[in-house]
Amino acid sequence: MSKVLVLGYVWPEPNSSAAGRHMLSLLESFLTADWQVTFASPALQGEHKVDLRALGIVEQNIALNCSSFDEFIVKLQPDIVLFDRFMLEEQFGWRVAQHCPKALRILDTEDLHSLRQARHSALKQQRELSTSDLNSDLAKREVAAIFRCDLSLIISEYEYNLLQHHYQVPKTILLHCPFMLDLSLLHQAKPEFEQRQHFISIGNFRHEPNWDAVLWLKQSIWPLIRKQLPDAEMHVYGAYPPPKATQLHNKQQGFLVKGWAADAEQVMTQARVCLAPLRFGAGLKGKLVEAMLCGTPSVTTSIGSEGMGSAPANSNNSNIDLNWPGHLLEFTADKQASVAEYFAQQAIDLYLQPNYWQQCQHLGYRWLSSHFDQVPLGLKLLDSIKHIASNLDTHRANNFIGQMLQHHQFKSTQYMAQWIEAKNKK
Structure with missing residues (x-):
């Protein structure tokens, strides 16, 4: 031994x-x-x-x-x-x-x-x-x-x-x-499109890229989403939220800072779309892997998807973007306003399209099986x-x-x- x-x-x-x-x-x-x-x-x-x-x-x-x-x-x-x-x-x-x-x-x-x-x-x-x-x-x-x-x-x-x-x-x-990952979780029953609601963002607040993403989400992206989806809510989860994070909580705007999730899988499975507007960072993003595991399509940046491997083979659906099980945006620091606008629109489209949402969900399952x-x-x-x-x-x-x-x-x-x-x- x-x-x-x-x-x-x-x-x-x-x-x-x-x-x-x-x-x-x-x-x-x-x-x-x-x-x-x-x-x-x-x-x-x-x-x-x-x-x-x-x-x-x-x-x-x-x-x-x-x-x-x-x-x-x-x-x-x-x-x-x-x-x-x-x-x-x-x-x-x-x-x-x-x-x-x-x-x-x-x-x-x-x-x-x-x-x-x-x-x-x-x-x-x-x-x-x-x-x-x-x-x-x-x-x-x-x-x-x-x-x-x-x-x-x-x-x-x-x-x-x-x-x-x-x-x-x-x-x-x-x-x-x-x-x-234990991929046996992929075979567990999960809520369908109609049974889910709202958007989710999750990540430890002590990790600076996560805090930056929440701030950009609150200031630039969420107001654009909320304007077209007035009944939708943004649920922000993460361990160790500092006062500057909890102060972003605004029920009237539908921006809810929930703090630590005792069961991250449960809250992710209840959400319809995961948002990860990361502007910098490194490594793999656990929130996006967890979203795939929970059958929750996501919208992220090129920073968020980096290092996750290439798209899995054997997809026979030409209507789906195989680059990501959701939507993926190229982030450039000098064009943040236009990126935020496009990010918001892609999140809205994914939130409202059940067929595309389901295709993205199954692509996420194949992604996990291929790489993790x-x-x-x-x-x-x-x-x-x-x-x-x-x-x-x-x-x-x-x-x-x-x-x-x-x-x-x-x-x-x-x-x-x-x-x-x-x-x-x-």
Whole structure:
């Protein structure tokens, strides 16, 4: 039995974010392999945290910049260590390499943080993304962490290609690992078009692209929809809504900020159309995958659909746009007003056309079956880990840049952490 240590940036909250659901699917894959799993995090436990102990996973609180972690990992002696996002690799990677040099080191990127930041900066300046944006200091840190690890899990097909072609990361240390879903849910009965009503938007408010999307929806898109559909409502769900979000609630305008959804699947299944007007971001968008799973067609931007793979084959309906199970709009920062107007009109059309709506629903089901089936994806993940583990020395020898960056990390991050620890003891 292999021992797996997962170092979490936060404690998993599968009902609050796509990142939490994806982490839980990774943990379940490890348990399926009959591996012993320990989840450790320096973060405070949130109110929506999943009970990992009920799944047979050991929970452990750890501290940043503290040698107590050294004692913990020496005692545990894991065979595999997974870092949840590159910041955790920066903080603990050198300690893992020092005390468990034979442990396979995996980075779960979730999304490329540097890409999200670069797009946000470009949006604020209302310009297109540039090469200098992609080569930011944050990108250098993030890509360095990818090189230092034996394997990095890349959730988005777009980012998988970007890392290889722009940053020249070897394919041998990357694995495209999208959402892994239980597709048996597709066969459950769901409300039909006539049984559904209103629009829905969902996403953790602590994730800045989600807040930006809600603000754009409220200010520019929803007034256009409401003008043509005066009885429709916009239901906005998301964990941890700040006061600035709850202040957008306006019953007279039909814009209802609902906050955290205890059962996201239930509220998504009741809605007729999901709206995700994302202007920046990275990775995969859990809200859109969940919409497909619930049979809810969606309207989104090119940012929202990015990395989701190509349209599934075997559609014999030429009347449906195979690019997306709903409507998809190309977003450009310099034409936001016209994009908002077109977005609103596409949302209205989808809301009023039952035949097209049903075609989009079934396309969504095919999309999930083509790209997000947990059975083959889980097997691919486990096979990749086992293959690298069985050839670890050769695998690392072929990644000289990773070895070089690991060497320099010892000389910088290690000494900085030790200095902080010594300072904290005074």
